[in-house]
Each structure stands twice: as structure tokens, then as C-alpha cells.
Amino acid sequence: MRLLLLGGSAFLGRAVAAEALAAGHEVTVFNRGRTAPDVPGVQAVRGDRESQEDLARLADHGPWDAIVDTSGYVPQVVGDAVRALANSAQAYVFMSTINVFPDWPAQPVTDASPLHECSPDAGPDDGDYGTLKAGCERVVARDFPGRTLSLRLGLLLGPHEDVGRLPTLLLRMADAGTTRDLRTLAPGDPASPINPIDVRDIAAFTLSAIDQGLTGAYTVAGTPSNASTYGELLEACIDATASAAHLEWLDSAFLETQDIAFWSELPIWIPPGDVPWDADTSRAEAVGLRCRPLRETVQDTWAWLTADGGEARRTYEPRRPHGLSPEKERALLAAWETWKRSHP
Ligand SMILES: NC(=O)c1ccc[n+]([C@@H]2O[C@H](COP(=O)([O-])OP(=O)(O)OC[C@H]3O[C@@H](n4cnc5c(N)ncnc54)[C@H](OP(=O)(O)O)[C@@H]3O)[C@@H](O)[C@H]2O)c1
Secondary structure, eight states: OEEEEESOSSHHHHHHHHHHHHTTOEEEEEEOSOSSOOOTTOEEEEOOTTOHHHHHHHHTTOOEEEEEESSOOOHHHHHHHHHHTTTTEEEEEEEEEGGGSTTTTTSOBOTTSOOOOOOTTOOTTSSOHHHHHHHHHHHHHHHOSSEEEEEEEOOEESTTOOSSHHHHHHHHHHTBTTTBOSEEEEESOTTOEEOOEEHHHHHHHHHHHHHHTOOEEEEEOOOGGGOEEHHHHHHHHHHHTTOOOEEEEEOHHHHTTSOOOEETTEETOOOBTBOTTOBOOHHHHHTTOOOOOHHHHHHHHHHHHHHHHHHHHHTOOOSSOOSOOHHHHHHHHHHHHHHHHHOO
């Protein structure tokens, strides 16, 4: 199979490229050559997806059996690529998100949940991330003449994660006892549910979906059989890094009184109430979605960070800041001691 990846050098796109090459497919990636080096073995076409000229030049490298778009965020921009490549491929897979559902994360979501209202021609200022992604799904379905498929992804983890979530937790544990305190803040209840998905499992599902000729939209997130807990996540980080960190679990009632950016300063954690992990993946499971255990994702992410003398660990630069500073973590732990005394 001949595949074109719009992006293809970072995190999810990279995993799709690696999985496709390993399966013996021919892979073209289209990116600007800024974010990360391409996976060895791909054919790289340099260009900017916001340039009509670059898109026209890209089309000359086709045809492909399928296009996988991991880097589309704005309907106008996605529409330009869809129309420029309309005669160059049989199928278009758009990597969307469960943020397209206005009900998420307050309510459980299924493939039948309503989507945000968003025009297929919307520009960058016409909505937030999830709203614009809904518009992107619409422009792909409207303007691509072949088979189209949107994968509404839940939270992704895995090797080459450049967002900042799992690497921040791993590095915090690894540094316990050296540059960071052994006493480590752990939020809420260790039994609170968590169900991220490994990018490599999404990559495998994507290739299988293309192979099967799937169309429409599927929610692709952690499956119930791989559901885990926040406690298991932190313990897996401690084990992977051979850390001596001592976890101190702080009540969510206390954390909610503090000035904390949940989900980022405390990666992947929000106070109880919302249900960010409650996404129905049964349709995707029925057509082959399989998820590896979270522990394997954690171990392999640490293996990536520490490979080749730890180059990725030394130079790690997340897309967005994550984690607590040492000072803030210490201050929160001290405030927690006071809070406990007044809330026996
Ligand atoms: N992270 C999560 O938990 C999560 C959850 C749900 C859904 N998702 C979705 O999953 C996808 C993540 O994709 P990803 O990890 O592969 O990263 P991405 O940020 O979507 O894409 C980065 C890739 O696109 C290229 N790129 C960026 N701007 C470009 C431009 N103007 N022209 C050409 N290439 C460009 C980058 O290379 P250059 O910079 O070198 O050009 C790089 O190869 C996204 O669609 C996101 O919405 C993520």
C-alpha cells in the first residue's frame, strides 16, 4: 500500500509512519522539516500545508492508496489539502478527537453523541480546538471524493510523546532523590480511573481500518479491558524509572481549594465529577481495536527517553508546560499538612 502522511514526523504521525513501514508499506510524509527528523525509510516531501503551491507540488508525488492527516486543526486549512489531493488518493483518514463532542468530558460519549456546531469552511478564530476539529471532519466528508474516515481519539500516550504528559511524570519520578524531593505529590484517589491509549495501538488500528475500507467515524480510545487507575500509572512510572519516590496522596477536596492547573500541572488528572475516560469504543473494538496495557506504554516511553545515552531525556522539550515546579509542589505539600490538621 502507498500511504501519504500529512505530518508524520512527531508523536502520533511518527507512530503511524513506523507501523506502516514495519508492515511493508510505502510511506510518503509531508512536513516542513522543523519539528523532528523523519522516520528512516520514509520518502519525505518538504512543504507547508498552508501553502497552495506546496500542496500542488505534493500532489505530483501521488497517487496514494490513502492519506492520513494527523496535523489538521482548522477546517479552511484541512479543506485546502483535501481539495488539492482529491484526485491523488482513494481514501482520507482524519485524526480527530473526542473533544468534538460538546458532552465531553462532563458526560459519557458514544459515536452517536452530537458534535459541536462548526462550519466546514471555518477559519482559525471560529472556535476552540474541539469545535474546529468538528468542522475539519465535515470538510473532509464534504470535499474528498473517495472514502473518508474520522478517528475521534482519546488521550494519547507512548514513545515520542512531545505533549508533555507521561514524560513529565516519568522525569519527576526519575529525579526523586536527586534534583527533586523523594516526597512526591500524588493527586486524589489512587483508585481513580484512567484509560489513555498508546499511539502505536492507534497506528495499528488506522492501518487495519484503511485495509478494511472503513468509512464514517469511530471513537478510538482506551478500551475497557485495558482500563487502569491513576495509582497504577504512578506506580508504573516509579517501577520504570527504578525510583525511590514516596507518593503522598492528597485529597481532591484539598486540591480543589488550591490554585492548580489540573490536567497540565497535574498531568492527566482532574478532580472527580467529570468522566473524561467514559468514551464508548465498542464499534472500534468490533472492527479490531486492541490496546496494550498501560504499564507497557509507560515502560516503552521511559525506554525511548533513555535510549542512546539519554539524548531524548536531556533535551526533552514539551509542546506545553506540564508538571509542578519543585517550589510549588513543596508549598502544596506543606499546605496539605495544615489542611489535614483542620480536617481531621
Ligand atoms: N495528544 C493527545 O492526547 C490527542 C488526543 C486526541 C486527539 N489528538 C490528535 O492527534 C493528532 C496528533 O498528531 P501528531 O502527534 O502527529 O502531531 P501534530 O502536531 O498534529 O503534527 C505534527 C506534525 O505535523 C507537521 N506539521 C505541522 N504543521 C505543519 C504545516 N503547516 N505544514 C506541514 N506540516 C506540518 C509537523 O512537522 P513540521 O513542524 O516539521 O512541519 C509534524 O510532523 C492531532 O490531530 C490531535 O488533534 C491528540
